[in-house]
Amino acid sequence: MTNAFLIIDAQVDFCHPEGALFVPGANEDIDRIARLIHQYAHQIDHIVVTLDTHQLLDIAHPQFWQNAEGKHPDLFTVISAEDVKNGLWIPRFSADKARQYIQALETDGQFQHVIWPEHCLIGSSGAALHDTLLAALKNWAHLRDQDYRAVQKGLYPLTEHFGVFQAQVPDPAVPETQFNVALASDLDRFDTIYIMGEAKSHCVANSLKQLLDFAPAMSEKLVLVTDCMSDVTGMGYLADPIYADAWTKNVRFAEAADIFV
Structure with a gap:
């Protein structure tokens, strides 16, 4: 065996x-x-x-998102498709793909989109x-x-x-x-x-x-x-x-x- x-x-x-x-x-x-x-x-x-x-600019990290005042989400914020549609949270990069992703994740139904601490950054000691x-x-x-x-x-x-x-x-x-x-x-x-x-x-x-x-x-x-x-x-x-x-x-x-x- x-x-x-x-x-x-x-x-x-x-x-x-x-x-x-x-x-x-x-x-x-x-x-x-x-x-x-x-x-x-x-x-x-x-x-x-x-x-x-x-x-660092990962869709699950705070820097990727901001609200109308330019503030990034707090850690462990849940971002829904409705939030994005209503402009509560705005993707700062690749906006169309980001919106499609949040909707697809929600449709799948297993996980919501959570904002995590910046982690396992490429080349960092935390990724080791x-x-x-x-x-x-x-x-x-x-x-x-x-x-x-x-x-x-x-x-x-x-x-x-x-x-x-x-x-x-x-x-x-x-x-x-x-x-x-x-x-x-x-x-x-x-x-x-x-x-x-x-x-x-x-x-x-x-x-x-x-x-x-x-x-x-x-x-x-x-x-x-x-x-x-x-x-x-x-x-x-x-x-x-x-x-x-x-x-x-x-x-x-x-x-x-x-x-x-």
């Missing part, structure tokens, strides 16, 4: 208490993930880490892997004589890109926002795919949903390592339908202590 780890967005801005968008519990999640890699290095055949990576995880990955790579794979997501600034495999609202003209067939195929080479990382409520949940939607035959290979992921505070309910659906599709749920016993 072959095993792959998919470690989602285990970056400083999410996983360090001083990170720009710290997810409570994420630092302990990272410790557990690192212990798994150290302890079971010879049973882990492939590791993919994803890196949430943004421009957490040091504890990086040390474990380097140790694994030395032991196995193979590199871990790093996959960036989120650089296209006109859509959220929670899920690893596809943007929330794909743009037909932007290939990086489309479903990442190559990444799914890479993981599908393995008998079991362990999924972990941050945040359970957003990027982990959406990555799972995208796999189940676009590659449903992979469902029985998937294991959610439940104590190696945490929710954005107060937002866990957003992903409940995704995990409930996954359960009906034979996705397995396990804690770190149980996955290699």
